[in-house]
Structures are given as C-alpha cells and as structure tokens.
Amino acid sequence: MSHPDAATGRLVFDGQCGFCTRCVGWLRAIDRHGRIDVQPYQAPGVPRSIGATVEQxxxxxQWRGADGVRRSGAEAVNAVLSAVIGTGAPSTLYRATSGVQERAYRWVAAHRGRFPGMTPHCQTHPAECAGTGPE
Structure with missing residues (x-):
C-alpha cells in the first residue's frame, strides 16, 4: 500500500476486480511521491474512512482528496491523476468533458470483466479484504 502519512488522498477501488487491480497498479507506478493511499473497499472500515457506503x-x-471532498467515477479518476502528477490539468479537462467522461467510465465499469486484468487484490491479499458488510 501507499504511505498514508505522506498521502494527499485516499483512492478506494474494487479489490475483487482484476481490471481495477491492474489500473491501481499503473497508478502506483506513476505515484513516485506517495501522494495516494490506495485501499480496496472490501477492507474493514475503508468506505467509512472516506464518507462513503459499501454500495457507493x-x-x-471513490477518491477523497486533501480538500476533504469525495468524488466518484470519472471525476475521481481525474482528481487522483491531478494529485499524482501534481497539476490540475486532468481535473480541468474533466470539467470541460465530464458528460463524455462519465458515460465512458460507466461503459468501462459495466464491461470491466472483459478487459485485461490481473489476479484481483483481494485474492492476493485476503487478510486485507475481510469485511464487505454494511458500514
């Protein structure tokens, strides 16, 4: 995982999804300064830690940045990228193209099982993914 002390925000992803696990792997690779804390929502207390429900x-x-605002979907992806690369460019682009980006995000999310993935995080780290019940 990332270093929560140095992190500027927390990204919460589906740890049972191979495509999602691959995507957060790419994100970790470009996060050379440890700006994000990446956690699967299946870990106990993680959804609540960002003010979200398991269903959300x-x-x-989901992303909760240093500003305390929780974002989801394509908006979250852009906010995370902004934090990782240290510029607001992705978030600025999102504001100009949010409708298209959200539709694309929803389509990818609905078909994520068809995209190349890897062994899901929760399969390789089962102790971290112990709780998926209501928060």
Whole structure:
C-alpha cells in the first residue's frame, strides 16, 4: 500500500476486480511521491474512512482528496491523476468533458470483466479484504 502519512488522498477501488487491480497498479507506478493511499473497499472500515457506503464503492471508484471532498467515477479518476502528477490539468479537462467522461467510465465499469486484468487484490491479499458488510 501507499504511505498514508505522506498521502494527499485516499483512492478506494474494487479489490475483487482484476481490471481495477491492474489500473491501481499503473497508478502506483506513476505515484513516485506517495501522494495516494490506495485501499480496496472490501477492507474493514475503508468506505467509512472516506464518507462513503459499501454500495457507493461497489458502484464506482471513490477518491477523497486533501480538500476533504469525495468524488466518484470519472471525476475521481481525474482528481487522483491531478494529485499524482501534481497539476490540475486532468481535473480541468474533466470539467470541460465530464458528460463524455462519465458515460465512458460507466461503459468501462459495466464491461470491466472483459478487459485485461490481473489476479484481483483481494485474492492476493485476503487478510486485507475481510469485511464487505454494511458500514
């Protein structure tokens, strides 16, 4: 995982999804400064830690940044990228193209099982994914 002390925000993803696990792997690779804390929503207390429900986390990736605002879906992806690369460019682009990006995000999310993935996080780290019940 990332270093929560240095992190500027927390990204919550579906740890049972191979495609999602691959995507957060790419994100970790470009997060050279440890700006994000990446956690599966299946870990106990993680949804609550960002002010989300399990159902919201099941529906879309969630991000809670240093500003304390929780974002989901394509907006979350852009906010995370902004934090990782240290510029607001992705979030600015999102504001100009949010409708298209959200539709694309929803389509990818609905078909994520068809995209190349890897062994899901919760399969390789089962102790971290112990709780998926109501928060």
């Amino acid at each position: 986390c099941q529906d879309a990736v």
